[in-house]
Every structure is written in C-alpha cells, then in structure tokens.
Amino acid sequence: MPENVSPPTLEEIAGITQDEIVQFLTERVKNHPCPACGTNKWEVAMAPDYVFGLIGLNKNNSFSMPPPLAPLISVVCSHCGYIRSHAANALAIWKRNKPAKA
Numbered sequence: 567m568p569e570n571v572s573p574p575t576l577e578e579i580a581g582i583t584q585d586e587i588v589q590f591l592t593e594r595v596k597n598h599p600c601p602a603c604g605t606n607k608w609e610v611a612m613a614p615d616y617v618f619g620l621i622g623l624n625k626n627n628s629f630s631m632p633p634p635l636a637p638l639i640s641v642v643c644s645h646c647g648y649i650r651s652h653a654a655n656a657l658a659i660w661k662r663n664k665p666a667k668a
C-alpha cells in the first residue's frame with residue numbers, strides 16, 4: 567500500500583508522544599553526535615499541552631493570529647544544551663504509515 571503523505575492535522579501532531587519521538591529518531595536518524603560538543607546524549611524537549619514550531623510572517627511583514635506554524639519536534643543535547651529540531655510533519659506521516667504492532 568502506498569504511503570499516505572497528505573499533510574498531518576494538528577490533532578495528529580498533538581498526539582505525538584515522547585516514546586514515538588524516540589522511536590522515530592532511532593529509526594530515521596542514525597548516529598548523530600551533537601554538532602556543538604560531539605557527545606551523543608539527546609533528550610526530547612516537550613511541554614505538555616503545547617506544540618512548538620516556526621512561526622510564519624505574512625509577506626507584507628504583518629502578523630496573522632493565529633500565525634501560520636511549521637510544527638517541530640526538538641531534542642536537546644544534555645551536555646551543552648544545543649537544540650536540534652525536525653519537522654513534526656515527517657514524524658506524523660511516519661506514525662500514520664508505520665505497521666501496527668503484532
């Protein structure tokens with residue numbers, strides 16, 4: 567069956583769990599030491615009830631409320647605090663299409 571790659575809903579993004587982030591990154595991002603300090607100790611950065619992301623500006627330099635948002639999942643280097651982010655849409659699409667556990 568072909569993958570369903572349509573843009574995820576905010577409900578799909580909001581339903582992503584810490585365990586799913588770890589599973590996704592373990593599967594999709596192989597060895598990735600911190601580019602700042604070289605260690606490989608990452609922690610998932612999550613806040614209950616919030617979805618973080620990049621906020622878009624209108625091209626005429628004005629804001630919209632709510633603003634357009636590119637949702638992100640972020641992990642923090644526990645040694646130096648460097649933050650790296652991945653588009654949450656990629657994780658939501660991966661989650662939607664991953665085989666169910668037997």
Ligand SMILES: [Zn+2]
Pocket residue numbers: 600601602603604605643644645646647648
């Ligand atoms: Zn680091």
